[in-house]
Amino acid sequence: MVYTLSGIRLPVVSSANNRSVLSISSGRRTANLSLFSKKSSFSRKIFAGKSSYDSDSSSLRIAASDKTLVPGSQIDGSSSSTGQIEVPDTVLEDPQVLQDVDDLTMEYDNDINKPTNDCSKVDENQDSVHSDLIDNDDKVQGAEKAITLSGTGTIKKEEARPKSIPPPGTGQRIYEIDPFLRGYREHLDYRFGQYKKMREAIDKYEGGLDLFSRGYEKMGFTRSATGITYREWAPGAKSAALIGDFNNWNPNADIMTQNEFGVWEIFLPNNADGSPPIPHGSRVKIHMDTPSGIKDSIPAWIEFSVQAPGEIPYNGIYYDPPEEEKYVFQHPQPKKPKSLRIYEAHVGMSSMEPVVNTYANFRDDVLPRIKRLGYNAVQIMAIQEHSYYGSFGYHVTNFFAPSSRCGTPDDLKSLIDKAHELGLLVLMDIVHSHASNNVLDGLNRFDGTDSHYFHSGSRGYHWMWDSRLFNYGSWEVLRFLLSNARWWLDEYKFDGFRFDGVTSMMYTHHGLQVEFTGNYNEYFGYATDVDAMVYLMLVNDLIHGLFPEAVTIGEDVSGMPAFCIPVQDGGVGFDYRLHMAIADKWIELLKKPDEYWKMGDIIHTLTNRRWLEKCVAYAESHDQALVGDKTIAFWLMDKDMYEFMALDRPTTPAIDRGIALHKMIRLITMGLGGEGYLNFMGNEFGHPEWIDFPRGDQHLPNGKRILGNNFSFDKCRRRFDLGDAEYLRYRGLQEFDQAMQHLEEKYGFMTSEHQYISRKDEGDRIVVFEKGDLVFVFNFHWTNSYSAYRVGCLKPGKYKIVLDSDLLLFGGFNRLDHNAEYFSSDGWYDDRPHSFLIYAPCRTVVVYAPDKELEPVKG
Numbered sequence: 001m002v003y004t005l006s007g008i009r010l011p012v013v014s015s016a017n018n019r020s021v022l023s024i025s026s027g028r029r030t031a032n033l034s035l036f037s038k039k040s041s042f043s044r045k046i047f048a049g050k051s052s053y054d055s056d057s058s059s060l061r062i063a064a065s066d067k068t069l070v071p072g073s074q075i076d077g078s079s080s081s082t083g084q085i086e087v088p089d090t091v092l093e094d095p096q097v098l099q100d101v102d103d104l105t106m107e108y109d110n111d112i113n114k115p116t117n118d119c120s121k122v123d124e125n126q127d128s129v130h131s132d133l134i135d136n137d138d139k140v141q142g143a144e145k146a147i148t149l150s151g152t153g154t155i156k157k158e159e160a161r162p163k164s165i166p167p168p169g170t171g172q173r174i175y176e177i178d179p180f181l182r183g184y185r186e187h188l189d190y191r192f193g194q195y196k197k198m199r200e201a202i203d204k205y206e207g208g209l210d211l212f213s214r215g216y217e218k219m220g221f222t223r224s225a226t227g228i229t230y231r232e233w234a235p236g237a238k239s240a241a242l243i244g245d246f247n248n249w250n251p252n253a254d255i256m257t258q259n260e261f262g263v264w265e266i267f268l269p270n271n272a273d274g275s276p277p278i279p280h281g282s283r284v285k286i287h288m289d290t291p292s293g294i295k296d297s298i299p300a301w302i303e304f305s306v307q308a309p310g311e312i313p314y315n316g317i318y319y320d321p322p323e324e325e326k327y328v329f330q331h332p333q334p335k336k337p338k339s340l341r342i343y344e345a346h347v348g349m350s351s352m353e354p355v356v357n358t359y360a361n362f363r364d365d366v367l368p369r370i371k372r373l374g375y376n377a378v379q380i381m382a383i384q385e386h387s388y389y390g391s392f393g394y395h396v397t398n399f400f401a402p403s404s405r406c407g408t409p410d411d412l413k414s415l416i417d418k419a420h421e422l423g424l425l426v427l428m429d430i431v432h433s434h435a436s437n438n439v440l441d442g443l444n445r446f447d448g449t450d451s452h453y454f455h456s457g458s459r460g461y462h463w464m465w466d467s468r469l470f471n472y473g474s475w476e477v478l479r480f481l482l483s484n485a486r487w488w489l490d491e492y493k494f495d496g497f498r499f500d501g502v503t504s505m506m507y508t509h510h511g512l513q514v515e516f517t518g519n520y521n522e523y524f525g526y527a528t529d530v531d532a533m534v535y536l537m538l539v540n541d542l543i544h545g546l547f548p549e550a551v552t553i554g555e556d557v558s559g560m561p562a563f564c565i566p567v568q569d570g571g572v573g574f575d576y577r578l579h580m581a582i583a584d585k586w587i588e589l590l591k592k593p594d595e596y597w598k599m600g601d602i603i604h605t606l607t608n609r610r611w612l613e614k615c616v617a618y619a620e621s622h623d624q625a626l627v628g629d630k631t632i633a634f635w636l637m638d639k640d641m642y643e644f645m646a647l648d649r650p651t652t653p654a655i656d657r658g659i660a661l662h663k664m665i666r667l668i669t670m671g672l673g674g675e676g677y678l679n680f681m682g683n684e685f686g687h688p689e690w691i692d693f694p695r696g697d698q699h700l701p702n703g704k705r706i707l708g709n710n711f712s713f714d715k716c717r718r719r720f721d722l723g724d725a726e727y728l729r730y731r732g733l734q735e736f737d738q739a740m741q742h743l744e745e746k747y748g749f750m751t752s753e754h755q756y757i758s759r760k761d762e763g764d765r766i767v768v769f770e771k772g773d774l775v776f777v778f779n780f781h782w783t784n785s786y787s788a789y790r791v792g793c794l795k796p797g798k799y800k801i802v803l804d805s806d807l808l809l810f811g812g813f814n815r816l817d818h819n820a821e822y823f824s825s826d827g828w829y830d831d832r833p834h835s836f837l838i839y840a841p842c843r844t845v846v847v848y849a850p851d852k853e854l855e856p857v858k859g
Contacts, residue, residue: 165209165545168196169568177569177612178561180520187524188562192570195534198478199541209542215483216400216491220301221278223320227269228277232299233476235262236447237288242266243296244284244318246277251287262447276320283315290448298398298441300453300480305385305397305441306404314387314397314441319409327410329493331420334376336495336549339750340576340676341741342427343375344621346382347406347415348389349691350681352720354713356389359411363418366681369720370424373684373734374741377425377551379498381622383412383488384431387441390693392622394500395467396431397442399484402492409492416493425495427551428488432481432539433501434467444468453477462504464512472505472531478538485539489547496543496551498578503557505532516558523560533572540573551575553616553676564613579615579674581605586619586665590635594657594782599760599767606672607757617673619665622680626691633662633686633733641688645722645729657782659729660812660843662686663736663805664778667845670740671776672769675751677744685723685734689715732811739810743803743847749774758792758830766840768830770794774802775848779840785815786840792832795850796824799836803847815841822848 171192175182199209206212222229230242240256247253256264264286268277278284285296298305304319350366351357370378382393385401393403402412419426435453436442443453453476454460454468462469471477488494504510507527516522536554543550544566554574556563565571585605589597609615620632634641636658644655670677692715695708709715723734744750752772759768765781768791775793779786793799799822806812822836829835840846 165541166568168192168199169566169570171196171568171570173569174562174565174571177565178610181561184520184524187528188570191528191530191533194530195537195567198534198538209482209538210546212479213482213486213542213546215479216301216487219483220299220303220400221284221318221320223276227267229265229267230256230299231263231265232256232286232301233261233263234286234288234290234447234452236449236452237264237290239289240264241287242268242284243287244278244316245282246279246284246318256286278318280318280320280322282318284318285316288447290445292445292448295439295448297446300443300446301400302398304401304404304409307387314385316398317404321410325410327413327417329413329417329420331417333420333493333495333549334423334425336425336551337376339744339748340377340425340551340616341375341744342377342379342616342676342678343370343373344379344381344429344678344680345370346392346622346681347380348382348403349693349716349718351717354717356405356713357717359407359415362406363415366720367415367419367422367424371422373738374745375679376423376745377427377495378419379427379429379678381429383428386436387438388436390695391436392626392693393429394431394434394465395436395438397436397438399435399443399480400487413492420493425551426493427496427498427553428494429500430485430488430497431500432470432484432535433499433505434462434465434469437467453480459508462510464510469504469510472529472535478535481535482539482542485543486546489543489550495549496547496553496575498553498555499536499574500555502536502554503560505529505536506556506558506560511558518559520561523558536572536574537567541567544573553578555580557581559610561610562613564610564615576614576616576674576676577609578678579609579617581608582617582669582673583620583624586632586669587624587630587635590632594765594780597765597780599762599765599780602668603672603757603760603767606669609674614676615674616676616678617669618678618680619669620680620683621678622691624680629690631683631687631690632665633658633683634688634690636661637686641686645688647727647729651729655729657843658686659733660805661780662733663810664780664843664845666737667740667776667803667805667847668767668778670744670750671771672755672757677750679737682718682720682723684737685730687719687722691716729811732809736805736810739803747772747774747802747849754794756794756832758832768792770832773850775799776845777838777840777848778845779842781842783842785842788837789840790829790835790837792828792830792835793824793848794832794834796826796834798823798851799848800851801846802849804844805846806841806844812844813841815839815844816846821851 171189174188175185181188202209202212219231219233222231232240234240237258240258241251242254242256243249243251254266254268256266258264271277284299284302286299287296288294298314298316302316304317305314306317307314345362345366347359347362348356350362367378383402384393384396385398385403386393386395387397388395389405402409406412416426435444437444439445446452450456450460451471453470453474455471460469460471461467470481472481485497488497506529507514508529509527514522540552543552552574553576554563554572555578557580560572562569562571563577564574567573582605585602589602606617623629624631637654640652640654640658644650644652666679692709692712694711694713694716696711697708698706700706722728722730725731749771755769755771757767757769759766761767764784764786765779766786766789767776767778767780769776770793773795775791777791801816801818801820804810804812804816804818806815808814816839822838824834824836826834836848838846838848
């Protein structure tokens with residue numbers, strides 16, 4: 001999460017390489033400001049086999065092959081003449097539709113963490129759009145549908161993926177995993193009970209999580225053979241109309257009707273010639289009379305939005321290209337690897353030039369680099385549309401739309417497909433922890449009220465991020481967010497998510513001005529937001545049930561117990577937790593001289609994680625690269641990086657120290673920090689300087705001015721050429737990082753069941769540990785090298801060097817003989833049954849493996 005300055009919500013200046021093509025024609029139903037002419041340079045692929053809705057007028061009817069009750073249909077399948085969503089009689093018999101679902105806000109009696117029953121109920125009049133009923137025989141819809149690719153045969157769609165979400169379970173295994181949790185059983189059982197009640201309510205009134213999470217098939221714009229239906233949940237609006245280029249922005253032309261659940265709806269029939277009533281690429285908005293006045297907003301479920309040159313607010317774009325222009329995925333999604341090696345990237349700033357890069361360029365230039373470096377996953381930031389570029393993508397305005405700065409939705413699909421061809425998982429940095437404060441192009445006050453998607457008052461505002469906070473206890477907010485997560489997995493074939501800002505979600509104090517010490521009272525008490533916890537459990541249920549190969553990673557700094565334990569066992573359900581304390585520890589140490597580094601302190605930080613809960617470790621991420629902070633390379637070498645990184649120039653003590661420690665810090669983090677590893681793009685070779693997004697001067701209310709950078713892109717790019725240049729010392733760091741990734745690929749040491757730390761010598765500054773078959777030896781001493789140094793090992797036999805940070809290729813001094821053989825001797829040493837003698841040069845890490853005729857890893 002990026003902590004941005006309060007009040008900054010300016011849109012980015014349009015990129016110089018904006019490829020939008022504008023054309024306007026006349027006529028009520030044919031007027032179009034199209035951003036996608038057929039002559040544009042965007043990539044196009046043939047698409048076939050997409051299902052469409054079968055509808056007639058202002059509603060959708062039930063087709064014979066699809067018995068799902070959809071909006072505007074009565075339970076007998078006939079169309080509703082009113083265009084409103086009718087709830088089946090079986091639901092209407094109970095006027096308190098969600099009477100059995102307690103409001104998930106916890107209250108306690110006295111001080112014993114016991115929840116009371118004095119909880120408000122979910123208001124079904126505002127928190128339920130309609131009930132979906134589905135026959136058991138039709139729960140797996142479209143599983144046998146096929147997409148025919150020209151010249152490539154047939155690919156079965158979703159044929160192998162089981163569409164089933166496991167039952168809630170008992171939620172009791174967490175007490176076996178962590179007996180300390182038994183003291184907080186009342187809180188945890190209450191939390192799990194609320195989760196079960198929500199699951200039961202969704203099953204009863206929505207047909208289950210599967211249907212509930214397909215809100216994008218009903219809300220927003222849906223296309224049928226006879227026209228386009230548009231629906232929007234805006235209970236606070238007094239009136240609504242759909243406006244856009246298609247009707248010359250006439251607010252009286254296409255008036256919408258509202259049902260009893262606050263959903264506005266309109267059906268637009270096709271034009272007389274059979275063409276769609278809203279042309280692809282044309283601008284659309286919803287015009288509403290609200291308690292805050294008249295406003296034109298981008299539809300909440302919009303799938304694409306753009307910023308026109310010279311304009312500040314974004315415009316919603318009706319995105320529905322012709323079938324022959326839609327991108328078709330050609331490559332299967334990779335299976336999730338046992339150990340994750342993640343390359344964190346930002347498409348916009350991935351160019352070597354000072355511009356906003358495109359999905360196409362990232363696909364062609366950066367993805368092959370990631371594959372060559374040895375990573376097996378790419379985590380992409382700033383995918384969801386955000387009007388302020390400098391927010392790093394964390395102030396989302398349009399949750400279902402990919403960022404238009406980098407290209408079209410089909411361009412993004414092409415990028416993801418190429419990654420899959422290379423065997424790379426594609427993880428999305430998804431933001432469900434908060435939303436942009438923008439009113440015109442975001443969700444804030446969408447229907448004119450303060451409490452539409454968010455909590456009202458101070459609880460709905462994050463004072464540090466200047467953003468709005470979701471009300472996770474709202475039925476329709478749950479539909480929106482669960483559908484959003486599924487949308488990116490279904491439509492774009494992402495392989496999972498890094499959930500941003502989870503700590504902020506889980507606590508009403510949002511982790512601000514709070515220091516977590518590990519005391520369990522900090523996790524299970526008044527400050528816990530049970531609404532948010534239930535949402536996180538639901539979304540993990542959904543993802544792992546419908547997408548078994550998908551990966552979920554949570555950004556949690558608090559250390560919430562059971563965070564990465566399955567939901568059925570009582571946990572939150574994430575696969576991994578980001579091990580955020582490691583980066584903080586390295587920054588703390590880098591501010592001190594080497595003599596003050598404690599080996600035990602380093603080891604404790606790296607290994608201090610919960611049993612059976614996997615972590616993604618990193619020495620630095622995008623957070624450390626931002627302006628106002630420093631990367632590890634910059635902490636180590638500072639201004640010397642500007643003048644002494646060329647190999648034909650003399651080095652300095654700071655450069656020698658920096659290159660050596662940069663390699664050691666990264667490998668010991670990978671070796672002991674977790675079951676996954678993450679690196680932010682460019683940091684593998686010690687990218688100089690910082691990231692500074694283009695920005696203008698900011699004038700604060702108190703009259704002070706914060707200077708900008710004149711909207712410069714100079715420090716908002718990645719100089720990959722530095723890591724590739726054979727005449728620069730950056731090349732050695734990049735070569736070592738590549739060798740490190742390939743070593744893990746070959747040996748799988750991050751997820752090895754065998755780990756033993758045999759030495760952490762404060763005097764010698766030596767750390768020795770075993771991971772799998774490998775023996776890692778780190779010498780952090782700044783001057784002392786040790787000959788005939790004995791290290792313990794588990795397995796007897798002959799050992800050889802498989803990775804050496806002192807290789808000349810890696811910017812080292814070649815002090816080790818790689819032809820040497822190391823024979824173990826019997827007898828206990830450092831609590832190991834065997835040992836062997838080595839030479840340990842200062843500031844190096846050397847990895848040894850039993851000799852199995854395997855070649856050393858050289859990158």
